Amino acid sequence: MYEKIAFVASRSEIAQKAMERLCLRYGQTDPDGADVIVALGGDGHMLHTLHATEALPAPVYGMNCGTIGFLMNEFQEDNLIDRLEAAEVARINPLSMEARTTGGQTFRALAINEVSLLRAGPQAAKLRISVDGRVRMDELVCDGAMVATPAGSTAYNYSANGPILPIGAEVLALTAMAAFRPRRWRGALLPKNASVRFDVLEHEKRPVMSDADGQSVREVASVTVQSEPSITHRILFDPGHGLEERLIQEQFT
Template sequence: MSQKIAFLASDAPVAQTARAALIGRYGDVPPEQAEVIVALGGDGYMLRTLHAMQNLPAPVYGMNRGTIGFLMNEYSETDLLDRLAAAEEEVINPLAMTAMDRSGRMHKALAINEVSLLRAGPQAAKLKITVDGRLRLAELVCDGALLSTPAGSTAYNYSAHGPILPIGSDVLALTAIAAFRPRRWRGALLPKTARVRFDVVDPDKRPVMADADSISITDIDWVEIRSDPEIEHRILFDPGHGLEERLISEQFT
C-alpha cells in the first residue's frame, strides 16, 4: 500500500544522501500533502521538524542519520512502508515559555524537551522559584535550573542528575544545575498542570539566559513556563522501540 510521504533531512551529507535514496524509491510530496513526514537526521533535527510541522496533521517518523538518535528509529531503505504501517504513536505536549528580558521585551517560545535557565557570567545565578503563584524557593544559588517534559527527561535533565520520567506520566521535572545553595536540593516533581516562574535575583551582577529547545533569550528578568495541552506532537516509533521502552532501557545502561 502506497503512502504520501514527505522526506525532510538535515544538512548533513549522510542525511541528504539518505533522502535522495528514499525519494528515488518511494517518491515525495510536500509536507502539507503528506500522510506521514519522515525526518532524517539526529535528535536536534527531529526537534526542529516537530516545531516546524506542528500545525500539520501528519505524524513524524524519524530515522537516525545523526548521532544519538533517542527520538529516531534505525535507518533502513528497504522496508519503510511496512515499518510505517506497524509504527506506534506517541503524543507529546510541549512547554510554553514566556520570558521578560531586562529591557522590558516579552519573548515566547515552545520547548519539546526542556526550558533551562543558565548563568550568563562568571557569578553563579540566583533564582527565586514560584509554583502556581506560591513561593517555593526564595533563593537558589546555582549554575542554572530547568523544567523538563517526560520526553526530554533523558536529555539535559538527566545529565543534570534529574529523574527519568515515564512518557505517560502527567508530571514535569524541575531540576537544579550544579546547585550551591541549598546544596542538597536536587529539584522537584510537579504536576503537568503546574505553572512555574523563575525570577532572577541580582541580575546586574548575576545575568541569566533562558533556552527553550535551543531558542535562547539573553539578559532575563523572569520566565514563566507551563505545559501546553492544546499542541500535540505526534511521533511514530517502531514497535518495541518507542519512548516508553527507551526511557526504561536508559535506566539500566
Template sequence: MASKIAFLASSAPVAQTARTALITRYGNYEPAEADVIVALGGDGFMLRTLHGTQDLPAPVYGMNRGTIGFLMNEYSESDLVDRLNAAEEEVINPLTMTAMDRDGVRHDALAINEVSLLRAGPQAAKLRISVDGRVRLAELVCDGALLATPAGSTAYNYSAHGPILPIGSDVLALTAIAAFRPRRWRGALLPKTAMVRFDVIEPEKRPVMADADSTSIDNIDWVEIRSEPSISHRLLFDPGHGLEERLISEQFA
C-alpha cells in the same frame, strides 16, 4: 496506509544522501500534502521538524542519520512502507515559555524537551522559584535550573542528575544545575498542570539566559513555564521501540 511520504533531512551529508535515495525509491510530497513526514537526522533535527510541522496533521517518523537518535528509529531503506504502516504513535505536549528580558521585551517560545535557565556571567545565578503563584524556594544559588517534559527527561535533565520520567506520566521535572545553595537541593517533581516561575535575583550582577529547545533569550528578568496541552506532537516508532520502552531501557543501561 502511508502512501504519501514527505522526506525532510538535516544538512549533514549522510542525511542528505539518505533523503535522495529514499525519494528515488518512494517519491516525495510536500509536508502539507503528506500522510506521514519522515525526518532524517539526529534528535536536534527531529525537534526542529516537530516544531516546524506542529500545525500539520501528518505524524513524524524519524530515522537516525545523526548521533544519539533517542527520538529516532533505526535507518533502513528497503522496508520503509511496511514499517510506517506498523508504527506505533506517541503523543507528547510541549512546554510554553514566556520570558521577560531586562529591557521589558516579552519573548514566547515552545520547548519539546526542556526550558533551561543558565548563568551568563562568571558568577553563579540567583533564582527565586514559584509554583502556581506560591514561592517555593526563595533563593537558589546555582549555575542554572531547568523544567523538563517526560520526553525530554533523558536529555539535559538527565545530564544534570534529574529523574527519568515515564512517558505517560503527568509530571514535569524541575532540576537544579550545579546547585550551591541550598547545598543538597536536587529539584522536584511537579504536576503537569503547574505554572513554574523563575525570578532572577541581582540580574545586573548575575545575568541569566533562558533556552527553550535552542531558542535563547539573553538578560532575563523572569520566566514563566507551563505545559501546553493545546499542542500535540505525534511521533511514530517501530513496535517495541517507542518512547516508553526507551525511557525504561535508559535506566538500566
C-alpha cells in the same frame, strides 16, 4: 495508509544522500499534503522538524542519520511503508516559555524537551522559584535550572542528575544544575498542569539567559514555564522501540 511521504533531512552529507535515495524509491510529497513526515538526521533535527510541522496533521517518523537518536528509529531503506503502518504512536505536549527581559521585552517559545535557565556570567545565578503563584524557594544559587517533559527527561535533565520520567507520567521535572544553596538541591516533581515562574535576583550582577529547545533569550528578568495542552506532537516508533521502552532501557544501561 501512509502513501504520501514527505522526507526532510538535516544538512549532513549522510542525511542528504539518504533522502535522495529514499525520494527516488518512495516519492516525495510536500509536508502540507503528506500522510507522514520522515525526518532524517539526529535528535536535533527531529526537534527542529517537530517544531516546524506542529500545525500539520501528519505524524513524524524519524530515522537516525546522526550521532544521537533517542527520538529516532534505526535507519533502513527497505520496507519503509510496512514499518510506518506498524509504528506505535507517542503523543507529546510541549512546554511554553514566556521570558521577560530586563529591558521589558517579552519572548515566547515552545520546547519539546526542556526550558532551561543558565547563568550568563562568571557568577552563579540567583533564582526565586514560584509554583502556581506561590513562592516555593526564596533563593536558589546555582549554575541554572530547568523544567523538563517526560520526553526530554533523558536529555539535559538526566545529565544534570534529574529523574527519568515515564512517557505517560502527568508530571514535569524541575531540576537544578550545580546547586550551591540549598546545597545539592536536586529539584522537584510537579503536576503537568503546574505553572513555574523563575525570577532572576541581582540580574545586573548575575545575568541569566533562558533557552527553549535552542531558542535562546539573554538578560532575562523572569521566565514562566507551563505545559501547552493545545499542541500535541505525534511521533512514530517501530514496535517495541517506543519512547516508553527507551525510557526504561535508559535506566538499566
